[in-house]
Amino acid sequence: xxxxxxxxxxxxxxxxxxxxxxxxxxxxxxxxxxxxxxxxxxxxxxxxxxxxxxxxxxxxxxxxxxxxxxxxxxxxxxxxxxxxxxxxxxxxxxxxxxxxxxxxxxxxxxxxxxxxxxxxxxxxxxxxxxxxxxxxxxxxxxxxxxxxxxxxxxxxxxxxxxxxxxxxxxxxxxxxxxxxxxxxxxxxxxxxxxxxxxxxxxxxxxxxxxxxxxxxxxxxxxxxxxxxxxxxxxxxxxxxxxxxxxxxxxxxxxxxxxxxxxxxxxxxxxxxxxxxxxxxxxxxxxxxxxxxxxxxxxxxxxxxxxxxxxxxxxxxxxxxxxxxxxxxxxxxxxxxxxxxxxxxxxxxxxxxxx
Amino acid sequence: xxxxxxxxxxxxxxxxxxxxxxxxxxxxxxxxxxxxxxxxxxxxxxxxxxxxxxxxxxxxxxxxxxxxxxxxxxxxxxxxxxxxxxxxxxxxxxxxxxxxxxxxxxxxxxxxxxxxxxxxxxxxxxxxxxxxxxxxxxxxxxxxxxxxxxxxxxxxxxxxxxxxxxxxxxxxxxxxxxxxxxxxxxxx
Numbered sequence: 325x326x327x328x329x330x331x332x333x334x335x336x337x338x339x340x341x342x343x344x345x346x347x348x349x350x351x352x353x354x355x356x357x358x359x360x361x362x363x364x365x366x367x368x369x370x371x372x373x374x375x376x377x378x379x380x381x382x383x384x385x386x387x388x389x390x391x392x393x394x395x396x397x398x399x400x401x402x403x404x405x406x407x408x409x410x411x412x413x414x415x416x417x418x419x420x421x422x423x424x425x426x427x428x429x430x431x432x433x434x435x436x437x438x439x440x441x442x443x444x445x446x447x448x449x450x451x452x453x454x455x456x457x458x459x460x461x462x463x464x465x466x467x468x469x470x471x472x473x474x475x476x477x478x479x480x481x482x483x484x485x486x487x488x489x490x491x492x493x494x495x496x497x498x499x500x501x502x503x504x505x506x507x508x509x510x511x512x513x514x515x516x517x518x519x520x521x522x523x524x525x526x527x528x529x530x531x532x533x534x535x536x537x538x539x540x541x542x543x544x545x546x547x548x549x550x551x552x553x554x555x556x557x558x559x560x561x562x563x564x565x566x567x568x569x570x571x572x573x574x575x576x577x578x579x580x581x582x583x584x585x586x587x588x589x590x591x592x593x594x595x596x597x598x599x600x601x602x603x604x605x606x607x608x609x610x611x612x613x614x615x616x617x618x619x620x621x622x623x624x625x626x627x628x629x630x631x632x633x634x635x636x637x638x639x640x641x642x643x644x645x646x647x648x649x650x651x652x653x654x655x656x657x658x659x660x661x662x663x664x665x666x667x668x669x670x671x672x673x674x675x676x677x678x
Numbered sequence: 679x680x681x682x683x684x685x686x687x688x689x690x691x692x693x694x695x696x697x698x699x700x701x702x703x704x705x706x707x708x709x710x711x712x713x714x715x716x717x718x719x720x721x722x723x724x725x726x727x728x729x730x731x732x733x734x735x736x737x738x739x740x741x742x743x744x745x746x747x748x749x750x751x752x753x754x755x756x757x758x759x760x761x762x763x764x765x766x767x768x769x770x771x772x773x774x775x776x777x778x779x780x781x782x783x784x785x786x787x788x789x790x791x792x793x794x795x796x797x798x799x800x801x802x803x804x805x806x807x808x809x810x811x812x813x814x815x816x817x818x819x820x821x822x823x824x825x826x827x828x829x830x831x832x833x834x835x836x837x838x839x840x841x842x843x844x845x846x847x848x849x850x851x852x853x854x855x856x857x858x859x860x861x862x863x864x865x866x
Contacts, residue, residue, distance in 0.1 A: 582865070
C-alpha cells in the first residue's frame, strides 16, 4: 500500500470528486458561468483540505453540460491552492489522450504539489471526447487496454521501448519530468459490472469502482472478481488498493438529505443521460444497504462502515456537486464530512499493527 | 397528455393506414391532448451504436427525443419474418433501457394473415415490459382483408381502435394518479 501512498493505519481515506459538470441549478433555473464553476472547484478543494478530507478529484468530459475539459489545468491550479490534500483525476479519459502526455502532465502536477498527484484512468461513459478528439469508438475496448498498459509501463520503467497499434512506437524513450518519488499512484476506473474489474485485477492495477446506487452487495462481485483476477495473474491482491465512488449528499436528517439532493440528481441525470432518477428508487437510499450515499450523517457513516466490511476498500470518493448543487450546500456538506463523518469512519477502519 | 403514434415500418401501406386512422380517432376523441404521428418512413434514422440517444443528431435525435417526451405511445407494427421489423427494433435499441418508465404503450399490429397472431404477445410485449412500459393488455390485430384501397373497411377494426384509444388514455390517467400519489408520499 505504501507504494500507492496509502497508510492503512490511519483508516479509510475519504475524498471528494467532481466530473466538472456544468448544469443549471434546478431550484433557481439558472446556471453559473463556466468561469465561476471552475473557480469554485479550486475553492472547494481548499475547503476540503481545511476540513481534513484526504483527496480531491476533477474529471474530464468533452461535451455540453461540462466545464472541466482541461482537467489537468484545473488540477494544476488546485496543486498551487492547497498544501496537503491528494490531487487526482476522476477520471482522465485515457482513450482519447496520449499516455506519454498524460504522464508528463501528472508528473508535473506531482512536482508542483510536492508528491500529491494521482491518475484515475477510464474509458469515459460519454461519446463527446471521442467525437471531438477524433478517436474511433469502434476501438473503444482495445485502445483503452493498450493505452493503460503503456501508461503503467511508463510508471514502472525508466526507459521505454514499446510498440502498439494506436500510438507511434517508443525507442528507449525517457519520459520527463519524473514524479517526485519516481512513481505515481495510477488507478483504473471501473464501472459496476465485474468484466472491467477483472481486467483491472488481471493488470495488477488499483481499482476505482463506481457504486452509483442499488444494493451495495451487488458490487461485491466486482471486488471479489478483481482480487481473484489479480491473484490468478501473480499479483498480491492485498497490496492493491481499491477505491469506491458514489454520489453524495449529507444533511441533518434523512428526509432533509433526500429533499436537498433529489432535484439535483434528477435534473442532472435528465441533462446528461436523457432520463431522470426514479423517485421510488431514490427513496430506497435511506436503507443502509443501498450504495447511493444520501442521508443523515449517521446513515452515511453506517453505509460506509457496511461497505468497508463488504469490500475492504482503502478509499471512498464522494461526488457532492452533481446537478448544479450550489456552493453554500457544498460548504455544508464538507463541514459535516470533516466534523462528523471522517472522524467516525477513520476510527472504525484503522488497521492495527501496520 | 402527450400521445405519440408510431408507424414502425418504412415500407408498405397497411401500418401507415392503420396509424393514420388511429391518429384521426385520437384527434377526434381527445382534442385537448397533444397527438403526434411519427411515420418512420419520413425519417432517416441511424442504426443504434450504443451511445445515449441525446448524443445522436438529426432525425435520429428528433424521433428518439419525441418518443422520450411522450406520455403514451401507440406502436404500429407490421409482421416481417414472424417478428417486428428491424426499423422498429432499432428504435428500441436507440433508447435507454428504462425508456418507457411512467409511459403507457399500446399496440396495433398489421399482417397479411393471422398466421403470427401471437407475435405481439411473445415478442413485442416482452421488450416493452423490459423497458418498463405500462402496457395496455388488449391490442388491435388487423389483417390484409380488413383493408380496402388504403382504408380500413372492417367496422370491427374501427370500433376496436376506438376502444384502444380510450384504454390508452384511461390507463395513463390511472397510472398518473398512482404516480402522483406515491410521489407525494415520498416527501422529496
